[in-house]
Amino acid sequence: MPSNRSGQPIENKAVAATGATLIINQLAWAIFTFWPAARNAVPSASDQLQLASIAATIFTAAASYYAPHTHRPDLPPVVPPVSPANGPTTASVAFETGQAGEDH
Numbered sequence: 757m758p759s760n761r762s763g764q765p766i767e768n769k770a771v772a773a774t775g776a777t778l779i780i781n782q783l784a785w786a787i788f789t790f791w792p793a794a795r796n797a798v799p800s801a802s803d804q805l806q807l808a809s810i811a812a813t814i815f816t817a818a819a820s821y822y823a824p825h826t827h828r829p830d831l832p833p834v835v836p837p838v839s840p841a842n843g844p845t846t847a848s849v850a851f852e853t854g855q856a857g858e859d860h
Contacts, residue, residue, distance in 0.1 A: 768823045768824050768825065769820045769823045771823075772819040772820055772823035773819055773820035773823075775819070776812075776815045776816045776818070776819035776820075780808070780811050780815045780816070781808055781812055784808035784811060785808070788808075
């Protein structure tokens with residue numbers, strides 16, 4: 757697992773997103789630099805930059821979505837809220853009876 761200078765773990769999702777952005781931008785640069793057909797298909801430099809930015813955004817989102825979560829033992833466990841023991845809440849009763857949002 758990657759860590760920063762003080763030895764604390766870096767989140768896997770952050771590493772995956774940053775890495776995907778770097779890789780896709782370098783790949784786009786190499787394609788437009790060394791492959792003449794790609795350069796001729798997208799002749800404008802601003803269009804090439806937009807295409808690289810769109811591709812980087814898509815691959816960054818996918819990489820961060822599919823990267824595993826980093827286990828954080830220093831955080832307390834999440835406790836789900838306790839449901840009411842006496843039936844539905846006041847808001848749900850008001851909504852079901854049609855009285856929600858009405859001033860009485």
